[in-house]
Amino acid sequence: MTNLDETGALRRTPLHAAHLKAGARMVPFGGWDMPVQYAGVKAEHAAVRQSAGMFDVSHMGEFRVTGPDAEAFLQYVTTNDLSKLRPGRAQYNWLPGEAGGLVDDIYIYRVSADEFFMVVNASNIAKDWAHLTRQAARYGAVLTDESDQWGLIAVQGPKAADLLQLHADTDLIARKKNSFFSAHLFGLPVWLARTGYTGEDGFEVFVAAEQAEEMWNQLLSVGLIPAGLGARDTLRLEAGFPLYGHEFSDSIHPLSSTYTWVVKDKQHLGREHIDLAPSQKLIGLALDKVPVREGYPVQLDGQVVGHITSGSLSPTLGYPVAMALVNVQSADAEAYGVEVRGKLHEARRVALPFYKKADV
Amino acid sequence: MNIPSELKYAASHEWLKDDGTVGISDFAQDQLGDVVYVELPEVGREVKAGETVAVVESVKTASDIYSPASGTIVAVNEALGSAPEQVNGEPYGDGWLFKLDVTEEGGDLMDAAAYEAANG
Numbered sequence: 001m002t003n004l005d006e007t008g009a010l011r012r013t014p015l016h017a018a019h020l021k022a023g024a025r026m027v028p029f030g031g032w033d034m035p036v037q038y039a040g041v042k043a044e045h046a047a048v049r050q051s052a053g054m055f056d057v058s059h060m061g062e063f064r065v066t067g068p069d070a071e072a073f074l075q076y077v078t079t080n081d082l083s084k085l086r087p088g089r090a091q092y093n094w095l096p097g098e099a100g101g102l103v104d105d106i107y108i109y110r111v112s113a114d115e116f117f118m119v120v121n122a123s124n125i126a127k128d129w130a131h132l133t134r135q136a137a138r139y140g141a142v143l144t145d146e147s148d149q150w151g152l153i154a155v156q157g158p159k160a161a162d163l164l165q166l167h168a169d170t171d172l173i174a175r176k177k178n179s180f181f182s183a184h185l186f187g188l189p190v191w192l193a194r195t196g197y198t199g200e201d202g203f204e205v206f207v208a209a210e211q212a213e214e215m216w217n218q219l220l221s222v223g224l225i226p227a228g229l230g231a232r233d234t235l236r237l238e239a240g241f242p243l244y245g246h247e248f249s250d251s252i253h254p255l256s257s258t259y260t261w262v263v264k265d266k267q268h269l270g271r272e273h274i275d276l277a278p279s280q281k282l283i284g285l286a287l288d289k290v291p292v293r294e295g296y297p298v299q300l301d302g303q304v305v306g307h308i309t310s311g312s313l314s315p316t317l318g319y320p321v322a323m324a325l326v327n328v329q330s331a332d333a334e335a336y337g338v339e340v341r342g343k344l345h346e347a348r349r350v351a352l353p354f355y356k357k358a359d360v
Numbered sequence: 361m362n363i364p365s366e367l368k369y370a371a372s373h374e375w376l377k378d379d380g381t382v383g384i385s386d387f388a389q390d391q392l393g394d395v396v397y398v399e400l401p402e403v404g405r406e407v408k409a410g411e412t413v414a415v416v417e418s419v420k421t422a423s424d425i426y427s428p429a430s431g432t433i434v435a436v437n438e439a440l441g442s443a444p445e446q447v448n449g450e451p452y453g454d455g456w457l458f459k460l461d462v463t464e465e466g467g468d469l470m471d472a473a474a475y476e477a478a479n480g
Contacts, residue, residue: 313396
């Protein structure tokens with residue numbers, strides 16, 4: 001075996017010391033030194049599916065957009081319809097590229113009529129900032145990069161709401177999915193969003209960077225299980241959530257994914273590229289035994305028709321699952337071959353998501 | 361970190377026992393995390409020291425396993441097909457990978473003290 005250890009000059013979140021204290025194994029991730037696991041991926045995954053876990057997602061970027069043109073500007077640079085987004089609500093959205101593909105997939109939160117908050121992927125912060133500030137020049141909108149000011153902790157799992165409720169100064173249980181509101185949690189001022197990326201109920205806790213470690217320790221003390229990037233990836237894969245850099249990129253047609261609802265009938269940057277039919281389609285695959293990884297070729301009738309974009313053993317289902325981008329004309333087969341180290345293994349096409357919690 | 365003194369270790373984290381049994385070290389299984397699949401070589405295959413002979417897959421990644429010696433594969437741990445987690449639980453026991461009829465050990469094998477020094 002090789003490549004067990006990779007280190008370098010990496011950025012640290014405000015929770016870095018807390019991760020080391022919790023015995024995390026740290027790995028480089030998009031230029032950050034992040035916890036990949038604490039107790040083990042399977043245990044952390046199970047904690048989120050069965051009770052509640054928490055993730056440090058402070059490496060993600062936060063931008064604020066304000067001003068009388070904020071809505072018009074964001075309507076132009078995104079594909080979803082922001083005019084439908086009321087204050088106190090969150091919306092999943094895309095930043096389409098000028099030349100096709102996606103600059104990023106993002107979450108937008110409406111604070112008030114002319115103020116929005118945005119969370120972007122960690123590895124795309126600089127790219128998104130350059131893209132948005134370039135596009136904003138024509139609008140009366142002010143962009144602020146608040147990425148260093150916020151700690152962000154995702155509390156996820158069926159018991160998340162009940163656990164947090166005991167320590168919050170507002171009714172959390174009654175809040176609908178995609179709510180976004182200010183509150184106090186353990187006495188600390190926070191913004192809470194009833195969103196997440198695991199396929200479970202939960203809240204994302206925005207806390208001032210200097211109070212992030214105190215919040216983390218409070219959450220630990222009430223029994224939340226710390227979970228790392230490993231579990232985050234297996235959870236999102238089971239839930240069929242596409243991930244930037246895997247299912248999305250600057251060069252993948254965004255409508256290849258199953259998330260076609262993110263594009264609404266409106267004019268926006270790059271619309272002419274999105275209106276072209278995608279040549280590939282994202283499908284779900286299940287295998288009997290062998291885990292398949294990103295980049296492995298997918299075959300149909302002896303021809304390579306696509307490749308795996310994400311794959312792993314599904315801890316909940318107990319067998320390997322994968323997402324794959326395949327040519328549209330080959331996307332309706334029931335079975336494919338996936339090439340693993342020179343050998344072909346049968347994979348059957350299954351519907352996405354692989355896992356859906358019972359009450360949704 | 362458990363490093364039995366009676367074994368020899370490759371820099372790439374495989375261990376070799378006197379009787380030709382091969383596995384991966386406690387350090388390696390800990391670094392890999394939950395092992396979910398093991399691809400073993402065919403019995404009868406002749407291998408050279410340093411050659412890729414098996415693959416251990418954790419939830420997150422696939423890692424090549426190199427033979428710490430030259431020789432012939434005389435046995436593989438079939439039980440890992442249904443219980444790959446034994447590589448985590450008992451890396452020096454039931455989690456062994458394969459057994460070699462050794463003709464020549466690899467030149468870079470370390471004793472336990474040297475392996476611990478290299479990975480401490």
